[in-house]
Amino acid sequence: MSETSTVNPDLSEHRNCNAGRLLLVAAALLWGLAGVCVKSVTWGSMSQIAARSVLSFLVLLAFKRSIRLKLTRQNVWGALMMSATGMLYLTAITLTSAGTAIVLQYIAPILVFLYNVMFCHRKARWFDILITAAVFGGIILSFADKMDGQHLLGNILGLLSGFTFAAQIQIMSGAGNDSNDSLMLSCIISFVIALPFMFFDDGLTFSATNIIWVLILGIFQYGLANALFGKGIKHVDAVEGSLILTLEPVFNPIPVALLCGEMMGAKAIAGAVIVILGVLVYSLLHRS
Numbered sequence: 001m002s003e004t005s006t007v008n009p010d011l012s013e014h015r016n017c018n019a020g021r022l023l024l025v026a027a028a029l030l031w032g033l034a035g036v037c038v039k040s041v042t043w044g045s046m047s048q049i050a051a052r053s054v055l056s057f058l059v060l061l062a063f064k065r066s067i068r069l070k071l072t073r074q075n076v077w078g079a080l081m082m083s084a085t086g087m088l089y090l091t092a093i094t095l096t097s098a099g100t101a102i103v104l105q106y107i108a109p110i111l112v113f114l115y116n117v118m119f120c121h122r123k124a125r126w127f128d129i130l131i132t133a134a135v136f137g138g139i140i141l142s143f144a145d146k147m148d149g150q151h152l153l154g155n156i157l158g159l160l161s162g163f164t165f166a167a168q169i170q171i172m173s174g175a176g177n178d179s180n181d182s183l184m185l186s187c188i189i190s191f192v193i194a195l196p197f198m199f200f201d202d203g204l205t206f207s208a209t210n211i212i213w214v215l216i217l218g219i220f221q222y223g224l225a226n227a228l229f230g231k232g233i234k235h236v237d238a239v240e241g242s243l244i245l246t247l248e249p250v251f252n253p254i255p256v257a258l259l260c261g262e263m264m265g266a267k268a269i270a271g272a273v274i275v276i277l278g279v280l281v282y283s284l285l286h287r288s
Contacts, residue, residue, distance in 0.1 A: 020235025023228045024244045030225035032251035035098025037217040038090055039260045041210050045091040046197030048217060049190050055218025056226060057187035060180065063227045069181045074171060078182030081168040083189040086222070088161035095154025096146070099253035099264040103142045103272045104158035106249050109279050110135050111166035131282045138274030145268035172233055173241060179230030246279045 041048060061067065069075070085105075092101040110132050116122035143155050172179050198204060233241050249272060256262045264272065 023232030050194035052218035056223030059223025079185035082186035092157035101158035107162035141271030
C-alpha cells in the first residue's frame, strides 16, 4: 500500500501569507522611487503619467499573458481608484516635497482600519483609538509644514490620494476583484486621461536623462511594483497589507534627498515620524 503525502493547509496558508508580505515589501520599495523619478524629469506630471501607463501596461501584460480584461464592477472600481491615486500623487509631488506627499497619502492605513471598524465589524481596541488620533496629528503636522499656495495645493492632492489609495487597497484585497485586470485597466484609464496634456507640455523633451528616468518610472516604479502588489495583496489582510506598505514613505524621501537635494521641513519630518511610528506600533500590537 502506498502512502499519499498531504500538504498541511495551515502550513500552505502560512507560506502564502509570508510570500504575500515579501511581495508587498518589494512593491513598497519600488513605489518609493516615485519621488526621485518625478523630480528628475522635466516633463509635466500628466505627461509622465501617460508614458508610465503605457510602459506599466506592457509589464503587466507580460505577467498576465492575456489582453482580455473582465469588466466587473469591482475590477472597474479598483482601476478607477488606482488611476485617481496615481494622478493625484504624481501631481502632488510636482507641487510639494515628495516626502510630504507620500506621508499625506499614508493616511490610507488608518482609513482602511476605520472602514473595517464601521462597516466590516472589526473590533476596535483602546490602543487603536490612541494610535488613530496620533496618526491624524502627524498628518496635520505634515500638512501644515508649508502653507503657500503651491505647497497647499500639493498637500491637498496628496491627502486626497490617501483616500483613493485606501479605497484601492480595500477593493483590490476583496475576493471578487481580479487585481491584474484592475491594474491593467487603470493603465488604460490613466493614459486616456493624461494623453491630451502631453500636447501642451513645454517641458516634454527627449533627453537621455528624461528617457532613463521615465523608463525607470514606468517599468519598475509602477509596472513591476503594481504586479507585485496585485499578487501580494491577495494573500494578506487588507489592514496588514496597508501597514506593510508604510515602508514606502520611509524609503521615498531618501533617494530624493541624495540625488535631488530635496529636504522635508521640520514640521513635515515630525509628522512623518509620528505617522510611520503610529502605523508600525499598530501593526506590532495587532500581530502580537
